[in-house]
Amino acid sequence: MWSRYGDKRHLVFVLAGVLVFGGLTALGINAFVSGDFDSGTEQVIGGIITGFLTLGLVFCGYAAVTFPARRHRLPGVAVDAAGVWWYRERAATLVPWPDIAGVGVGYLRAPAAAVAGGSSLGRRRNFAFEVFLRVPGLPARSVLRTWAATEPPPVPSLPADRLRFVVITGGDRHDLQAAVQRHAPRLWVGEYEREWTRLGAFGK
Structure with missing residues (x-):
């Protein structure tokens, strides 16, 4: 039996993060496209939230790509x-x-x-x-x-x-x-x- 920081079980969490952040980011973008934000304040707040969700998606996507290659170095x-x-x-x-x-x-x-x-x-x-x-x-x-x-x-x-x-x-x-x-x-x-x-x- 062995344990490693980059084990496949940890990759599952990263892939789950991609799905979660991807879905939430898509909802945020859809809110802008469909005009769900009535005022400028709502648009600013929605933009900030969507921006953070996008950063989370990018981070999880990067981790999902690099984890398999780096797993044996950990x-x-x-x-x-x-x-x-x-x-x-x-x-x-x-x-x-x-x-x-x-x-x-x-x-x-x-x-x-x-x-x-x-x-x-x-x-x-x-x-x-x-x-x-x-x-x-x-x-x-x-x-x-x-x-x-x-x-x-x-x-x-x-x-x-x-x-x-x-x-x-x-x-x-x-x-x-x-x-x-x-x-x-x-x-x-x-x-x-x-x-x-x-x-x-x-x-x-």
């Missing part, structure tokens, strides 16, 4: 019987199961969640697939340093050094978990809250 992670593979550009680096102390999925939760009382601040977000390493300092000496992260582990028996891959879709998260539990079930740590940094949800 970072990715894969899990199989050998271990966890880390992809960048067209290169793949394997971290074998004997070098792994644990695997889990971390998430962030805003510090104000306890005060927010069930608001959106309390939701789990920024899920990341994390591989805890038995070999200290391994990422700093290899191409894996791109994914390296160090912070207090969720379980005291695990090391602080880990490799982290931010998971974009929930489907990828569950598929990666299933793959780890199939190939190395004893290493699965589960889901846990990660350390909130000054960058918050924008942190790695």
